[in-house]
């Protein structure tokens with residue numbers, strides 16, 4: 001499919017966009033709004049419960065037409081169909097990419113290698129629900145007969161960021177009798193702090209690892225097992241009551257001492273960063289209960305269907321993706337700020353960092369040739385209004401163009417006095433200030449002395465999207481995550497990337513495996529690294545042995 005397409009920069013729409021950008025790139029948002037008083041209502045899209053206002057982007061109707069043409073010329077329709085059909089679109093790992101199957105309804109059929117995967121997906125979900133109910137009701141007891149009050153998820157990367165983000169996002173729906181903790185870092189501090197106030201007899205560990213070989217997770221799991229056994233009288237049988245696993249690797253799970261009856265499986269066609277709604281979401285389900293978890297999956301599915309069926313001009317993920325490409329490639333914007341005005345979404349930017357950057361941080365195309373243009377931008381952000389008191393300065397007056405995604409909910413789960421109005425007023429105000437700024441004349445008219453005027457000028461013309469949803473329900477979270485998943489997919493299609501591999505994380509892992517024994521050796525072995533690495537290892541080793 002992709003191989004028969006002309007290279008990206010040779011596509012007619014690309015060339016037209018280059019010319020178009022030269023014409024309209026410097027146009028001011030203020031002028032665009034002045035020309036068309038309906039712009040703020042026209043350049044919006046409402047679908048599956050999400051209202052997207054994209055009017056504050058540096059685009060005209062022609063820009064949209066050309067971007068949509070670029071999507072068509074990039075074969076987006078074919079790529080979407082290929083993903084939903086279960087084709088092995090993760091070329092470098094020869095795998096299907098079917099996170100959409102994880103949220104497909106029971107009666108759907110999705111085939112991988114001639115085999116319908118949907119029944120197995122639902123069998124795992126049912127098993128998770130049964131287990132979650134038992135823990136939540138107190139039917140599942142610890143080794144000494146005590147009720148489970150603490151659940152610690154041990155996992156990293158895709159086996160951590162989704163669960164922790166979803167737990168924080170849906171905390172309002174969580175059972176407050178269960179304390180959820182997340183341990184990811186191999187830094188012993190993470191484990192020590194997460195468990196320092198917990199009772200082993202009341203603590204259940206979920207070891208979440210697709211491969212069950214990840215160094216950090218297996219190191220933390222071993223420490224957890226030792227901690228658990230030490231607190232429970234050292235009986236090996238205790239492990240079965242205090243450890244469950246989420247993995248695709250039954251052999252390794254059994255080797256660790258976890259009863260495979262308490263293992264929740266998934267499949268190689270679920271990428272780590274796309275696994276939140278697989279069994280990797282077990283901690284989320286324990287926290288919010290199976291019904292809420294299923295409602296979240298319903299939200300994901302609603303967005304999947306929207307993405308699969310809506311015409312591209314009315315397709316939320318496609319529009320978001322095309323706008324990202326527009327700024328990344330035609331304005332050389334290197335980053336995107338994601339700014340949720342919702343405290344419960346405090347880990348959402350961190351989650352998106354992995355989703356976006358591990359997916360599209362690539363330097364070669366699917367065919368292995370160097371990319372011709374910049375690919376995945378750096379995603380970052382913090383909840384508003386906190387960010388306003390720190391880095392917004394640079395977004396407003398710095399020299400970098402930083403497109404922003406503002407996200408908010410019309411109602412709050414914690415409607416406290418004036419708080420929500422103040423919160424939303426701030427978000428609307430920030431988008432307004434970014435777009436329209438404040439001219440020198442306006443600043444002067446306020447009586448500002450001349451020497452201070454340049455410092456107080458806001459150039460404006462800084463683009464943003466605003467996403468408004470009604471309330472941060474489980475379904476809303478599912479829709480929001482799927483929106484970004486499919487936006488990332490669409491960007492990857494335009495750039496002709498394999499958005500589903502992550503070879504860039506390998507080299508460091510391999511080098512660490514070589515250095516670990518060097519650090520652990522009682523006497524320093526001969527070192528064969530570069531002089532900087534050698535010196536660092538030598539220094540650490542000497543300090544550790546008290547010789548420094």
Ligand code: G6Q
Nearest residue numbers: 157158159209210211214272273
């Ligand atoms: C995500 C990556 C990566 C992965 C972790 C954990 O897409 O593949 O972040 O999730 O390395 O891997 P395991 O689940 O196998 O421990």
